[in-house]
Amino acid sequence: MLLPPLTAPEHVERAERDGRPATPHLGVAALYGSTTAPDGGVATSGGSPAASDAGLVAPRVGVAAPAGSPGAPGGRPVSLWPLGTPVDPTDPGAAPWAEAAELLARLHRTAPPFPLPPMRGPAKAARAVARMRAARPGDPTLLPVLAGWRTLPAWARDEAAPPTLRSGFLCHGDLHLGQLVRHPVPDGPWLLIDVDDAGVGDPAWDLARPAAWYAAGLLAPEDWSVFLHAYRLAGGPAVPADGDPWPVLDVPARALTVQTAAVALAKCAAEQRDPDAHEQLMIESCARIATLPPELTPGPAS
Numbered sequence: 001m002l003l004p005p006l007t008a009p010e011h012v013e014r015a016e017r018d019g020r021p022a023t024p025h026l027g028v029a030a031l032y033g034s035t036t037a038p039d040g041g042v043a044t045s046g047g048s049p050a051a052s053d054a055g056l057v058a059p060r061v062g063v064a065a066p067a068g069s070p071g072a073p074g075g076r077p078v079s080l081w082p083l084g085t086p087v088d089p090t091d092p093g094a095a096p097w098a099e100a101a102e103l104l105a106r107l108h109r110t111a112p113p114f115p116l117p118p119m120r121g122p123a124k125a126a127r128a129v130a131r132m133r134a135a136r137p138g139d140p141t142l143l144p145v146l147a148g149w150r151t152l153p154a155w156a157r158d159e160a161a162p163p164t165l166r167s168g169f170l171c172h173g174d175l176h177l178g179q180l181v182r183h184p185v186p187d188g189p190w191l192l193i194d195v196d197d198a199g200v201g202d203p204a205w206d207l208a209r210p211a212a213w214y215a216a217g218l219l220a221p222e223d224w225s226v227f228l229h230a231y232r233l234a235g236g237p238a239v240p241a242d243g244d245p246w247p248v249l250d251v252p253a254r255a256l257t258v259q260t261a262a263v264a265l266a267k268c269a270a271e272q273r274d275p276d277a278h279e280q281l282m283i284e285s286c287a288r289i290a291t292l293p294p295e296l297t298p299g300p301a302s
Contacts, residue, residue: 084181
């Protein structure tokens with residue numbers, strides 16, 4: 001669960017999903033820190049220094065698809081991704097938490113190179129809860145997840161506008177270890193891929209999944225410490241440079257906890273099975289969330 005498997009064929013098709021086209025200009029070839037296009041040529045960022053500084057590769061205008069790459073069924077746009085070596089899901093100890101944090105900090109420090117849609121963190125959480133409700137109507141198993149959901153502030157449930165103070169940062173939108181690959185293969189630097197959910201918003205949402213895993217007991221304290229320290233050392237703006245990060249991370253982490261539990265329960269219903277141990281931990285975390293106030297206030301570091 002902590003290491004979602006990532007298959008990485010030479011070119012991976014990514015068509016529209018969830019009713020939303022891939023992010024404009026970033027969907028065809030995007031590897032964080034890479035300057036190589038899928039055909040082996042040099043990719044450009046449309047002349048944007050910001051995109052280059054962030055290491056986000058944009059497609060070359062008018063570049064032809066490489067020979068042998070998949071077509072576009074129905075004329076839909078696709079993304080062609082260079083080959084990368086993914087994180088090994090069988091070796092959690094080798095997970096590149098420091099590298100992931102440094103890449104996120106670099107991304108968050110970069111101004112959006114062109115207009116982007118809002119980051120969809122609250123909307124994705126709300127969609128997961130709706131999916132769970134539809135899959136298991138009236139099921140009492142949902143009660144702790146719904147209780148945790150109700151304690152979140154309205155903006156985190158996508159029922160009100162988010163705070164504007166931290167809304168203009170470039171965000172990845174779907175960070176997990178399956179979004180990291182080494183490129184060029186097999187031993188190139190770790191790079192972030194899959195920017196279909198990229199947008200502008202609060203960068204704390206990009207840290208929310210590892211924060212939620214840590215709070216639930218799925219991520220070891222030492223791994224969380226490495227991740228947080230590396231992010232701060234790299235100048236990441238999502239959390240204060242020192243002190244307690246939780247007043248900033250708390251709401252996004254709680255929302256990701258509920259989202260993860262909701263998706264798990266929906267999948268369990270579809271597969272006619274009980275939650276596994278990791279899924280059960282996230283469900284139990286929702287019950288603890290239900291006892292907390294909607295938002296934490298800053299206090300001494302813990």
